[in-house]
Amino acid sequence: MQQSTSTEAPAGPRTEAALRILEAAKSLFADMGYEGVSIRDIADRAKVSKANVFHHFTSKASLYEAVLEHATADWDAQLDLLKNGSGSIAERIADFAAEDLQHQLADPHGVYLFLRQLMDNRHTAQRRKTEEVITRGLRSLLDVLEEVQQNRELSQRIDPLTLVLAILGSNFMYFQLRHLLNGLFDPESRVTPEDFSRSLIRLITPSTGAASDSSSPSDHPAS
Amino acid sequence: MQQSTSTEAPAGPRTEAALRILEAAKSLFADMGYEGVSIRDIADRAKVSKANVFHHFTSKASLYEAVLEHATADWDAQLDLLKNGSGSIAERIADFAAEDLQHQLADPHGVYLFLRQLMDNRHTAQRRKTEEVITRGLRSLLDVLEEVQQNRELSQRIDPLTLVLAILGSNFMYFQLRHLLNGLFDPESRVTPEDFSRSLIRLITPSTGAASDSSSPSDHPAS
DNA sequence: GCTTGGACTGATCGATCGGTCAGTGATTGA
DNA sequence: TCAATCACTGACCGATCGATCAGTCCAAGC
Numbered sequence: 001m002q003q004s005t006s007t008e009a010p011a012g013p014r015t016e017a018a019l020r021i022l023e024a025a026k027s028l029f030a031d032m033g034y035e036g037v038s039i040r041d042i043a044d045r046a047k048v049s050k051a052n053v054f055h056h057f058t059s060k061a062s063l064y065e066a067v068l069e070h071a072t073a074d075w076d077a078q079l080d081l082l083k084n085g086s087g088s089i090a091e092r093i094a095d096f097a098a099e100d101l102q103h104q105l106a107d108p109h110g111v112y113l114f115l116r117q118l119m120d121n122r123h124t125a126q127r128r129k130t131e132e133v134i135t136r137g138l139r140s141l142l143d144v145l146e147e148v149q150q151n152r153e154l155s156q157r158i159d160p161l162t163l164v165l166a167i168l169g170s171n172f173m174y175f176q177l178r179h180l181l182n183g184l185f186d187p188e189s190r191v192t193p194e195d196f197s198r199s200l201i202r203l204i205t206p207s208t209g210a211a212s213d214s215s216s217p218s219d220h221p222a223s
Numbered sequence: 224m225q226q227s228t229s230t231e232a233p234a235g236p237r238t239e240a241a242l243r244i245l246e247a248a249k250s251l252f253a254d255m256g257y258e259g260v261s262i263r264d265i266a267d268r269a270k271v272s273k274a275n276v277f278h279h280f281t282s283k284a285s286l287y288e289a290v291l292e293h294a295t296a297d298w299d300a301q302l303d304l305l306k307n308g309s310g311s312i313a314e315r316i317a318d319f320a321a322e323d324l325q326h327q328l329a330d331p332h333g334v335y336l337f338l339r340q341l342m343d344n345r346h347t348a349q350r351r352k353t354e355e356v357i358t359r360g361l362r363s364l365l366d367v368l369e370e371v372q373q374n375r376e377l378s379q380r381i382d383p384l385t386l387v388l389a390i391l392g393s394n395f396m397y398f399q400l401r402h403l404l405n406g407l408f409d410p411e412s413r414v415t416p417e418d419f420s421r422s423l424i425r426l427i428t429p430s431t432g433a434a435s436d437s438s439s440p441s442d443h444p445a446s
Numbered sequence: 447g448c449t450t451g452g453a454c455t456g457a458t459c460g461a462t463c464g465g466t467c468a469g470t471g472a473t474t475g476a
Numbered sequence: 477t478c479a480a481t482c483a484c485t486g487a488c489c490g491a492t493c494g495a496t497c498a499g500t501c502c503a504a505g506c
Binding site for chain 2: 463464466467
C-alpha cells in the first residue's frame with residue numbers, strides 16, 4: 001500500500017537512458033493511456049532493452065508515478081504570474097489567461113496526463129495527489145481574486161470561482177479543438193492562440209469592473 | 224443527419240443481456256479506458272458469460288464502436304435548443320449553457336467517452352467520426368450566433384467562436400471539478416449547477432450587447 | 447592484479463488478454 | 477415429431493502482458 005517512493009524529491013533520472021525512458025513513457029502514456037502502453041513500447045521508443053526499464057523503475061506503476069511527478073513539477077510556477085504579477089488586476093488576469101494557454105500548447109502531453117489522471121477511477125492514491133494540486137492551484141487563484149474584490153478593484157457582481165473556471169475551461173477548449181477550429185472558417189483565416197486570448201479577455205473583462213484599457217494601444221476592430 | 228437513422232436498429236441490442244453488456248461496457252470504457260477494460264470485466268458486470276459478449280458483438284473494437292454510437296446519439300438533440308429556441312438571444316444562450324451543463328452532469332460516462340476519444344491517437348477512423356460530430360455542432364452554434372450578430376442582436380465586439388468555447392469549456396470545468404469545488408469553501412455553501420450557470424451567464428452576457436435583463440427580477444442594484 | 451557494483455541485456459516465467467469452438471437447452475414453424 | 481434457429485456457456489487457444497533472473501560488460505577503488 002504505502003510502498004510509494006519514500007525518498008521525496010530526487011526523481012532525477014540517473015542515466016541518459018533513464019531520461020529517454022522517462023520521456024518516451026510520458027508521450028506514450030499521454031497519447032495511449034496507462035493500459036494502452038506496454039513496457040515493450042516504451043523500451044523500443046527509448047532505444048533500450050525491456051529489462052532496462054525495470055532496472056531503473058521498479059514497476060510499470062512506479063514509472064507512471066515518476067512521469068506524473070516530473071510532469072506536474074512546473075505546474076506550480078505558473079501561479080506566480082497572477083500572484084506576484086504587476087499591473088492592474090485586469091492585466092494580471094489577462095496575462096495569466098494567455099500564459100495558461102501557452103503552457104497548455106507547449107506541453108500537450110502534460111495536459112493529457114493530467115486529464116487522464118482525473119478521469120481514472122482506479123489509482124486513487126495518485127488521483128488524490130492530482131486533486132490536491134488542482135485544489136491548491138484553485139485556492140491560490142481564488143485568494144488573489146477575492147482579495148482584489150475586497151479592494152473594490154474587482155466588481156462584486158463577479159463570482160471569482162466562475163471567472164477562474166471560465167478562463168481555464170475556455171483555454172482547454174481551444175487547446176483541445178485547436179486543430180478543428182481552422183476547418184470552421186476560410187482556410188486562410190486562422191485563429192491563433194494570441195487571437196483567442198485577446199478575444200477571451202475582451203469577452204470576460206468588461207464585466208469585471210476593472211479598468212481594461214491600458215494594454216491595447218494598437219487594437220482596432222477593422223479586420 | 225440521416226446517417227444515424229438510415230438503418231433503424233443497426234446496433235440495437237437484441238436481448239436483455241445484450242443491453243446489459245452495452246451498458247456495462249459504456250461505464251467501464253468511460254471509467255477505465257478502452258485498453259483498461261477486459262471482456263471478462265464487461266461480462267462479469269453484465270452478469271453474462273464471456274463468450275456471450277462475442278455472440279452479440281463480433282469483437283471488442285466493434286463493441287466499443289457500438290457504445291460510442293449509442294452514446295453520441297442524443298448529443299445532436301441538444302443543438303435544437305439554441306437553434307429553435309424561443310426568446311431573446313441572451314435567453315437562448317443562457318438556456319443552452321444551462322442545458323449543456325445539465326446534460327454533462329446527467330451523463331458523465333458519455334462525456335468521458337467523448338473526451339477519451341479526442342485524446343486517443345490510435346483509432347483514427349472513429350476519431351474522425353467524433354471530430355465530425357463536434358465540427359457539425361460547433362458550425363451549427365456559430366451559424367446561429369453569426370446570424371443574430373448580423374441582425375445587431377449580438378454585439379459586433381463579440382467573437383462567436385470565443386463565446387461558444389467559453390460556454391462549453393466553463394461547463395466542462397465545472398463538471399470535471401465539481402467534487403473538488405465544495406472543498407474550496409465552507410462545507411455548508413455548495414455551488415450548485417444552477418448557481419454556476421447563472422453566474423456564468425452573468426459573467427459573459429453583459430458584454431454581448433444583447434438585452435439580458437428579462438430573467439433577473441431579483442437582481443441587485445448596480446454597484 | 448583483483449573485486450565490487452551498477453548499467454544493461456536475452457531468455458524465460460506465469461498470468462491474462464482477445465477470440466474460438468463444440469455443445470446445451472429452449473423456442474418455433476412445418 | 478423433428479429439424480432448425482436462437483441465446484448462451486465452459487473449456488480452450490495462441491499471443492502478449494508485466495516481471496524475474498542469470499549473466500555480460502565496464503569503470504572505479506584497493
